[in-house]
Amino acid sequence: MVKKISSVPTHVAIIMDGNGRWALSRGLPRLAGHRAGTENLRRIITACVEFGVKYLTIYAFSTENWGRPREEVDGLMHILEDVIDRELAELHKEGVQLRHIGRLERLDPKIQEKVLEAIELTKDNDRLVLNVAFNYGGRDEIICAIQKIIRDDVAPENVTADLVGRYLFTAGVPDPDLIIRTSGELRVSNFLIWQGAYSEWYVTSTYWPDFDKDAFRKALDTYARRDRRYGGLSKIDEDKPQHA
Helix, strand or coil: CCCCCCCCCCEEEEECCCHHHHHHCCCCCHHHHHHHHHHHHHHHHHHHHHHCCCEEEEEEEECCHHHCCHHHHHHHHHHHHHHHHHHHHHHHHCCEEEEEECCCCCCCHHHHHHHHHHHHHHCCCCCEEEEEEEEECHHHHHHHHHHHHHHCCCCHHHCCHHHHHHHCCCCCCCCCCEEEECCCCCCCCCCCCCCCCCCEEEECCCCHHHCCHHHHHHHHHHHHCCCCCCCCCCHHHHHCCCCC
16 A cells, blocks of 8 residues: 655646757657656656645746747647647546646737636646646746836835735746656746746756656655645644743
């Protein structure tokens, strides 16, 4: 019998890194790695449902990724469109609610339409909320929120952390409890820089296409052993006798 995870994070966010290096290590083109990474996402979504994770946010394409070779960017756009075409019906059947965070404006109008249709179709599903960060950047998100706050004539003294949260792309979604980064890189990479202020981080050298259910379970088990303090004392410290 598989041991139950003692403390399952409500919201897990993943920087799905290492697709290109996974492909190059096998003598394959980089796009083959991105396709393999997309196939792996299905396994992790299924694992989230099994383990009881309620929110999953994936970093699929950053605002900086436009600087990659045109062939790779075009290929990533095609993969996004292909994934929606192939996976949407099954995700909907499994109760997954799809959301997009980032800016849709720069994407091809046909892809924009498919993304919006997917969001509309799955909006009432509640088994797992899947946030797809596509054309997303943490700094851009904060700039966008500030612009909206200014347009709404919010008085400076009324600007609070809660208010800013309501203007972010992730409005209504709890901050991530755990952020996972595959491939071993030790960078935030402009991902959820507001929301991740007190998130626990888990970094693994495993490339994303090889980050399977067992690897995900290991990350969740590690999280369950963490002592989250949010800037305060740990429970252990609080229980220690205080001396004058």
